Amino acid sequence: MSMLAGINVYSVHEQLGADYFGTLEKLAEAGYENLELISFNMRKGTRLRDDYPAEAVHGKLQQLGLRAIAVHEGPSPGQGLLDHDWDEVMTYYETLGCESIVLPSVWVQDRESTLRLSEQLGILGRRLQDGGFNLYVHNHAHEFRPDGDATLFDLLADNTDPASLKFEIDMVWVIRAGLDPIAVLEKFGGRCDMVHQKDLNKQLAGPANLFEAIRQHGDEALPIFEAYRKYIAETDFVDLGTGQFDFASAYERIKAMGHVRYALVENEGKSADKFGSIRNDLNVLRQYL
Secondary structure (H helix, E strand, O other): OOOEEEEEHHHHHHHHHHHHHHHHHHHHHOOEEEEEEEEEEEOEOOOHHHHHHHHHHHHHHHOOOEEEEEEEEOOOOOOOOOOOOOHHHHHHHHHOOOOOEEEEEOOOOOOHHHHHHHHHHHHHHHHHHHHHOOOEOOOOOOOHHHEOEEEEHHHHHOOOOOOEEEEEEEEHHHHHHHHHHHHHHHHHHHHOOOEEOOEEOOOOOOOOOOOHHHHHOOOOOOHHHHHHHOOOOHEEEEEOOOOOOOOOHHHHHHHOOOOOOOOEEOOOOOOOHHHHHHHHHHHHHHHHO
């Protein structure tokens, strides 16, 4: 199976919030064909599907030769996972020809919360599957909190059905959990057919391993998202090929596995020329696919 490059449009979320269709045009000009959309307008705090009719977005994508291969979509803060209007979500993204719904973040902190989430994901996954959609969970670092000899991620995977739940592996966030992302991809195989590709600054603001930083500072009781704010800096993420990620070795192993379909740029760093950065990101990534 050949791997295709793409981009999660969070990389240009500020530009997207200011000029949605104009930003899509610039993504096409930068050479992208495969897009992973996001649900929120980060500038306005609104949902993009409320701001832009599906028919208009679909027409623009077709005009530009772009494909919406997935979308980061989920409940609003404070809203339960199963309380979200998933029927409306499916109707909107079916019009776009987008068949993969990715939860951009999930809240797990211990065994109990992970098992509770697993049950909810089972219900949601089957519901979306019946509607013709694939459900994914996108990881950060906290899902890999140790749980005995395994991790909460292992627990989540073991208690959900591979037929109705997949994982989008953000490789740099796995590194920030102190683990090898390629080993994670090998372990979970075809459940992980999309990856996010960042690059990590050679000079980080703190330790690469978030859990090591927490232990060093005695912050075990600190809520995980506060730990992110304390130990993860915006400057930790840089343009692809300028940081410490070993692209050649990683993608040699990924290609040998053969189950990853999409490698998606997610550039969270600051840049004076964001479109120039994501154009270069695509060129770097394509060297290894």
